[in-house]
Amino acid sequence: AQKVxxxxxxxxxxxxxxxxxxCVYETRDTTYYLFWYKQPPSGELVFxxxxxxxxxxxxxxxxxxxxxxxxxxxxxxxxxASQVVDSAVYFCALSEAYPVYSxxxxxxxxxxxxxxxIIQP
Amino acid sequence: GAxxxxxxxxxxxxxxxxxxxxxxxxxxxxxxxxxxxSLGQGLEFLIYFQGNSAPDKSGLPSDRFSAxxxxxxxxxxxxxxxxxxxxxxxxxxxxxxxxxDQPQHFGDGTRLSIL
Numbered sequence: 001a002q003k004v005x006x007x008x009x010x011x012x013x014x015x016x017x018x019x020x021x022x023c024v025y026e027t028r029d030t031t032y033y034l035f036w037y038k039q040p041p042s043g044e045l046v047f048x049x050x051x052x053x054x055x056x057x058x059x060x061x062x063x064x065x066x067x068x069x070x071x072x073x074x075x076x077x078x079x080x081a082s083q084v085v086d087s088a089v090y091f092c093a094l095s096e097a098y099p100v101y102s103x104x105x106x107x108x109x110x111x112x113x114x115x116x117x118i119i120q121p
Numbered sequence: 122g123a124x125x126x127x128x129x130x131x132x133x134x135x136x137x138x139x140x141x142x143x144x145x146x147x148x149x150x151x152x153x154x155x156x157x158x159s160l161g162q163g164l165e166f167l168i169y170f171q172g173n174s175a176p177d178k179s180g181l182p183s184d185r186f187s188a189x190x191x192x193x194x195x196x197x198x199x200x201x202x203x204x205x206x207x208x209x210x211x212x213x214x215x216x217x218x219x220x221x222d223q224p225q226h227f228g229d230g231t232r233l234s235i236l
Binding site for chain 1: 154156163164166167168169177180210212214220221222224225226227228229230
């Protein structure tokens with residue numbers, strides 16, 4: 001079965017520091033997709049990025065960057081020059097293209113436990 | 122444009138009562154998902170619909186849970202004879218299609234408290 005591990009339960013940094021959130025995944029599928037979501041105190045999960053298993057190119061979006069490495073089954077997320085508004089719980093998630101029991105298609109996302117990021121002013 | 126809408130936002134009920142949670146997906150999204158978020162279990166996938174059909178119901182925690190979707194739009198998640206362990210935030214999400222590569226867009230959730 002697929003699994004996502006976010007070992008960092010909580011991270012606290014001072015504003016303007018860089019911070020990296022770790023995500024390690026397990027899957028038997030050769031085609032899969034990785035996602036990051038942000039859950040601010042308001043509660044709504046906000047989609048940040050999707051990566052497919054065939055594209056290991058790193059991606060940068062403003063202060064956010066993502067490092068996907070299949071060799072270590074990791075999909076880490078870095079925030080550069082953090083700001084107080086970045087404070088939230090961040091979830092890494094996985095979906096498989098061919099989950100065994102559904103015979104294909106989406107069976108839902110498998111989420112990590114989340115990392116609570118606190119940016120102090 | 123409207124996002125995923127869930128109602129009620131909060132629901133407090135007594136143990137043993139039935140509750141019905143509603144989800145209105147983003148217009149045009151054919152896939153709809155239910156998740157449960159609790160402190161102990163994190164985010165758990167419950168069930169998904171492609172159109173009005175739910176291919177797999179094995180993610181539902183018990184036979185007290187059921188879900189339906191009609192008209193390819195609104196979905197309801199029903200919990201019968203509620204128990205205290207059902208207390209959680211129930212999240213609904215929708216996506217353009219039920220392919221694994223489609224980002225899911227979430228509602229604000231329904232916070233369910235069982236007394």
